[in-house]
Every structure is written in C-alpha cells, then in structure tokens.
Amino acid sequence: MEDLAAEVLQGSVRAMARLITLVENEDPRAFEFLGSIYPHTGRAHVLGITGSPGTGKSTLTDKITSVLRQQEKTVGVVAVDPSSPFTGGALLGDRIRMQRASGDPDVFIRSMATRGNLGGLARTTADVIKIMDGFGKDWVIVETVGVGQDEVEIAKTADTTIVVLAPGLGDSIQSMKAGVMEIADLYVINKADRSGADALVTEVRIRVEQDAQIKEAAWRAPVLKTVAVEDQGTEPLLEAIENHRSFLEQSGRLKKVRREKTRQETLSLLKEEISRNVLEKILGKGRFDDLIDDIVAHRKDPYTSVKEIVGTIFPEEE
Amino acid sequence: MAGKKRIKVIMAKPGLDGHDRGAKLLARVFAEAGMEVVYTGLRQTPEMIVEAALQEDADVVGLSSLSGVHNYFFPRVVELLKEKGLDEVLVVGGGIIPDEDIPGLKDSGVAAIFGPGTRTEDIVEFIKEKVSRN
Numbered sequence: 540m541e542d543l544a545a546e547v548l549q550g551s552v553r554a555m556a557r558l559i560t561l562v563e564n565e566d567p568r569a570f571e572f573l574g575s576i577y578p579h580t581g582r583a584h585v586l587g588i589t590g591s592p593g594t595g596k597s598t599l600t601d602k603i604t605s606v607l608r609q610q611e612k613t614v615g616v617v618a619v620d621p622s623s624p625f626t627g628g629a630l631l632g633d634r635i636r637m638q639r640a641s642g643d644p645d646v647f648i649r650s651m652a653t654r655g656n657l658g659g660l661a662r663t664t665a666d667v668i669k670i671m672d673g674f675g676k677d678w679v680i681v682e683t684v685g686v687g688q689d690e691v692e693i694a695k696t697a698d699t700t701i702v703v704l705a706p707g708l709g710d711s712i713q714s715m716k717a718g719v720m721e722i723a724d725l726y727v728i729n730k731a732d733r734s735g736a737d738a739l740v741t742e743v744r745i746r747v748e749q750d751a752q753i754k755e756a757a758w759r760a761p762v763l764k765t766v767a768v769e770d771q772g773t774e775p776l777l778e779a780i781e782n783h784r785s786f787l788e789q790s791g792r793l794k795k796v797r798r799e800k801t802r803q804e805t806l807s808l809l810k811e812e813i814s815r816n817v818l819e820k821i822l823g824k825g826r827f828d829d830l831i832d833d834i835v836a837h838r839k840d841p842y843t844s845v846k847e848i849v850g851t852i853f854p855e856e857e
Numbered sequence: 858m859a860g861k862k863r864i865k866v867i868m869a870k871p872g873l874d875g876h877d878r879g880a881k882l883l884a885r886v887f888a889e890a891g892m893e894v895v896y897t898g899l900r901q902t903p904e905m906i907v908e909a910a911l912q913e914d915a916d917v918v919g920l921s922s923l924s925g926v927h928n929y930f931f932p933r934v935v936e937l938l939k940e941k942g943l944d945e946v947l948v949v950g951g952g953i954i955p956d957e958d959i960p961g962l963k964d965s966g967v968a969a970i971f972g973p974g975t976r977t978e979d980i981v982e983f984i985k986e987k988v989s990r991n
Contacts, residue, residue: 553942556914564861627863628888634909635898642905647912652863652893 540568544575547674552647555674559649562666573666576673581797583615583672583679584784587697589659589719592685594705595729597636598767599776600682604640606777607678615647615671615679616640619660622652629653633682647671658692659683665696665804686719694722695803698793699783703727704743706735720746723760724783727776731764740764758786817852864892864988866917869906870899871934874924879952883919883977890981892917903930907937910946916988920967922952932965939966947987951975 543561546554561569586603588596597618604614618633629652640646649667656662660683671679683693694700702723726743728736743762751759761779765772787793821827830848833839868884870877877899887894895913897906910918918938920931931950938946950962951971959970968987971980 552911556912560865560914564863566861622893623888626889626891628891629893630884630888631893631895634895638898641897641909642902644908648909649912650893650895654861654863 542572542575544572547572547576547670548579550674552644555647555670556649558670559667562663562670563651563654563661565663569666573669576670579673579675580669581672583668583676584699585668585672585697586678586680586780587683587693587700588680588703589683589686589690589693589700589722590703590727590729591687591705591708594685594703595765595767596682596685596703597633599701599703599727599729599765599773600633600680601637601640602765602767602770602773603777603780604637604646604680606773608640608643608646612677613645613675614640615649615668615674615676616682617649617651617664617667617671617679618682619651619653619664619684621684622654624655627654647674647676653684657690659686659690660692660696668696688718688720691718691722695800698787698796699724699780701725701727701780703729704739705730706733706739724758725760725776725779726762727765727772728762729765729767731772732766732769736764757790757792758783820852821848864917864984865913865915866892866894866919866984867897867906867910867913867915868894868919868921869897869901869909870921871901871903871906871930872922872924872926873900874922874926875899876923877921879923880919880921883921883951883980886977886981887919887984890985892984903933903937906934907941907943910938910943911941915946917947917949917984920948920950920952922950922954925953927952927954927962928958931962931967935966947984949980949984951980 543554543558547558558572588600590596600616604616607614620629620631620633622629631650631652633650634641634648637648641648651661651664651667653661664681668679668681681693681697683690700722702719704726728740740762747760747762763772763776763779765776830844834841834844866887868880870880884894884896895909897909906918918934920934922930927950935948948967949969949971950967954970954972962970969983
C-alpha cells in the first residue's frame, strides 16, 4: 500500500479520505500512518457542536464554516450520525444542510457512522480529527449525533464545545440536569425566532449563574441566540468562539486540557492493545469455551476464574 | 480486520428536479442492508456529487433523475470521477429513464440503470456483488 501519511502531509485529499476509511475500519495498517502524522498535529482548533436531534447543529456548522472561510481559514468537518444497532447500516444526512460548505473544495466534510459507540461520537473520531489537523486544516468542526442527556465524549475531544438548544423541548428542570448541560463552553439557543426562545435563554443563563455560585470557574459560558437557517447571529457566535479560544490560550488551560486529552487517549490505546494481546492468548486456544462450559455447569464461578486467568498471564508482581 | 469494512454509498439527485421519494427510499433500503449511506439532498451539481464521493471515500454513487437530465448528468459524473482518479467508484442510476437511453448511459460508464418496478433486493445484491469484486 502507498504511504498514505506522506500523501496526506503533502495535501492529497484522496489520501486523506482513504486513510480515514482505514481508521474507521480499525485496520491495523492505519496505526503506522497515524504515527507519522502525529508530529504534525496540534495546530487546528477543534470545535465541538452537540445538542438534541433537530436543534440545527448541521445548519449551524455550515454557517460557522462559511464565516471561517471568509476569514480564509481552511476547515475540516466531521459529522457523526448513528449506525443502526440492528443492521449496522447508517443514513448519514448531515451533508444536506451543508450545501454551501460542500461546494467549497477547501472544506473537507466527512460523515461518520457511530458503529456502535455510545458517547455521541464514533470510536475513531479523535483519530479522524488528527488526520484533518495533520493535513493542515486550521479548524476542525465536529458535529456529534443528536444527543440526549448523557453523551459527553465531545467535551473530551474538542477544545471548545458548543451545546445547541432549541425552544420547545422541556421546562427549566431540564436545564438544571447533569450531563450535556455541564459540558458547554458556549450555549447557543438556535431557532431563536420561535416562541419560547427568550424564556429558554433566561433559563440557561440562570443555570450558568447557579454554576458560578456552586463552583468557581475561570470561564463563564455565554448564551447566544441564532437563527441558523437565516444566518442570524453567526458572526457574534464566531466572536464568542474566538473569545473562548483566547481564554484557553492565555489562561494556559489549552495546554492542560490537551495534556489530559493525550493522557486519556494514550491510556485507552494501551488498554486496547493489552486487551487485544491478552484476549488473543486466552481465546485463541479454545480454553475459554471450556471455561464457559465449567461456569455454565456451576463447577466454577466467573469471578475467581477471571482472577486466575489474569494471574497466569501476569504472574506475581516483582 | 476486513470484516469492519462497510459499503459506503453516496445518494444524489443531480439537476433541478425535486422528486426525491425514490432516492430517499433507496437510501433507507441500502442502510437496512448494512451500508453507510450519505444522502446529499436535492439540486446537486456533478461537481458537488464527485467532491462528496472523494471526501467520503465512497464505493458507490447512486444517481436518481426523474426530469430527463440523465443523458447529461450521469455521464458527466462518471467523467469527473475519472478525472479525480476515482475510477473504481461504481455508478448506478435510477428514476425515469427511457429504454433507448440505457445503452448510451452504460457505454459512458454507468454500471446499471434501475427503473421503476425494480426489486430493491436486486439493486442491493448488484451493489454488494460489484463492490466485493473491487
């Protein structure tokens, strides 16, 4: 196979698209390429956009991209939609709302299916971001699947996370809950021309004030109104995003956050590699099926058995 | 690891026609068959369709036309795909296509034309067979 990493670094869009496919497929050849791209990453600002289905994340992504393009910034977009848990297939519809961006060759849009991952992103989304970053995109915008309340992986992946809300989806208790409402660096109340928008703005501002009273934080999330289909509020939104970016840089928080991100990513790579190696050894020889027979027959119990297996692979600590 | 590979399809409506029930139904049929389908929506230029195929690393481009523009748009998509080095992408078409136009479209590189009444299972099977050969 050609050296896809070298081609990506030289600016080949085709190589980037093919490498992303390898990564999505968790093809072992991808790791070597990712390794060569890694030194060239860390330059893009990663913007996460999350929120319930139908709040306007894709349209907002299109508008933000278009303002960034006016500033002559290059943009990569990762748009995640759910895979069917039944068939594994997926209908990826985010591109429909990104008509303006998708006609621009300096905007690279990639739709990704979650392939069974639950946190709102695909398992390999972080690596796809790295490829776009290494390619030289100034900004990478990541749009999550439509989330409910608990899908917060984006906050660990993006530098700046926007939570998009729309009027008409619940009372003030919703805005007090844990989960998605906790991860916003910025709140956007989209479809702000609809009734209930101002009430929602007030509710969310109250939540932000409560947050400030409960715990001290250097950043207080602003609450902005947009009507994305009409392109209203996009420029103030971009200013707010830029403010957050400067805050991250000047406060030293960006370094801290990225270090933590690197730690998590490396740890999970390590866990995967260890479990892959270990599981191959255990499952490879058919002994695991014998063990399951024993457990089903109640001759052994699963708790002790697991400890014993781990004990044989990692004998006594030194 | 090849087991993780999924067939990726771009479903597109080139030109100005607004009838997308067929395209949407097929997008769902392909997803139900385990494929990952990017639906690009209405009023796509051949350039937009090919750019999407490039960025998404598509295996298949499905084109639907009910307005009589197929003789221009379908071959143009094939031509642009070739220009971008995407020769391996399977191009299939459907919609209202007169029988006498089909040979010409096939000569231009469209692999198959599926008209009204085609069993959706046949389309799925055709795609699965062609793509696995690549």
